[in-house]
Amino acid sequence: MINIDKLFKIGNFYITNTISSTIIVDIIIIIFIIIINIKKNIIPNKIQVFMECVILYFEEIFKRIAVHCNTEITNFICSWSLAFFIFIAVANLTGQVPGFHFIKISVLNNNTITTIPLFRISTSDINLTLALAFISIFLSHFFCIKCKGIKTYCTKFITLKAFPIFLFVGVIEFISEIVKIISLSFRLFGNILAGELVIKKIYNLFAFCVPVPFIIFEIIVSLVQAYVFAVLTMVFMNIMLNELY
Amino acid sequence: MNLSLSGGIIVAIGGIAPAISIGVIGLKAVEATGRNPEASGKIMINMLMAMAFAEAIAIYSLIATIF
Numbered sequence: 001m002i003n004i005d006k007l008f009k010i011g012n013f014y015i016t017n018t019i020s021s022t023i024i025v026d027i028i029i030i031i032f033i034i035i036i037n038i039k040k041n042i043i044p045n046k047i048q049v050f051m052e053c054v055i056l057y058f059e060e061i062f063k064r065i066a067v068h069c070n071t072e073i074t075n076f077i078c079s080w081s082l083a084f085f086i087f088i089a090v091a092n093l094t095g096q097v098p099g100f101h102f103i104k105i106s107v108l109n110n111n112t113i114t115t116i117p118l119f120r121i122s123t124s125d126i127n128l129t130l131a132l133a134f135i136s137i138f139l140s141h142f143f144c145i146k147c148k149g150i151k152t153y154c155t156k157f158i159t160l161k162a163f164p165i166f167l168f169v170g171v172i173e174f175i176s177e178i179v180k181i182i183s184l185s186f187r188l189f190g191n192i193l194a195g196e197l198v199i200k201k202i203y204n205l206f207a208f209c210v211p212v213p214f215i216i217f218e219i220i221v222s223l224v225q226a227y228v229f230a231v232l233t234m235v236f237m238n239i240m241l242n243e244l245y
Numbered sequence: 246m247n248l249s250l251s252g253g254i255i256v257a258i259g260g261i262a263p264a265i266s267i268g269v270i271g272l273k274a275v276e277a278t279g280r281n282p283e284a285s286g287k288i289m290i291n292m293l294m295a296m297a298f299a300e301a302i303a304i305y306s307l308i309a310t311i312f
Binding site for chain 2: 183186187189190191193194220227231
């Protein structure tokens with residue numbers, strides 16, 4: 001279940017079926033961006049209105065989280081969290097397209113021919129979610145250094161103010177950064193994997209009608225998880241900016 | 246996929262707290278919607294987000310089971 005099927009190998013690098021679906025997701029997003037940029041107009045068409053709604057919604061959320069921030073910081077944080085949201089939402093939703101799992105391909109593996117699915121939801125691979133979480137957390141650190149300077153950044157973890165207390169707080173702060181990465185990646189990965197397993201089991205049991213409520217539930221879950229990831233990115237960046245000693 | 250007793254126990258124990266917390270979140274959301282029906286949209290989004298956080302604990306135990 002957790003093992004990812006390998007399609008083929010370039011050097012020491014395995015091309016898995018999650019990578020192929022990630023490429024599909026990337027192509028979808030790039031085509032979407034090109035279409036929007038070609039038809040960009042003062043009088044917006046339907047797609048532009050939709051995307052402007054999403055962007056404005058995220059800016060509104062950020063203004064509720066961080067009350068006083070200048071526009072540069074707002075633009076930086078909003079654009080990054082929006083990028084996470086769009087990528088994860090599209091990647092999760094591709095899994096709910098009918099027939100997504102049933103495109104199979106034959107591969108030669110240890111001199112035996114096996115059939116494996118060509119696509120699999122890319123966020124049900126722990127490596128991808130871990131990479132996203134690492135990007136998110138390291139970006140927040142980078143952003144803190146860029147805005148506040150490296151000296152104030154270091155005093156967040158190591159400080160001699162009020163000697164033993166804040167040193168201990170710094171250690172806890174350091175551990176919480178690691179825990180953030182683990183929780184952020186495992187939340188997304190686990191939710192999508194669990195949904196995938198449930199959908200597979202239900203498809204095995206019933207062919208018609210019964211899977212529909214589960215699919216609707218999965219669509220809600222995938223959107224909510226993308227939203228949660230984006231909002232948490234925002235919150236972590238905001239915490240790194242504000243809570244300095 | 247082979248069944249194991251330990252996996253069942255992990256999910257059963259790990260699922261207690263999230264189940265209770267999701268129940269409480271839903272209860273409070275319904276209560277709030279009843280008191281202030283105009284704010285149902287905002288309450289719905291906050292409820293879903295809180296539910297996602299509560300669900301994550303159960304998901305961690307599920308991952309521990311699968312690994």
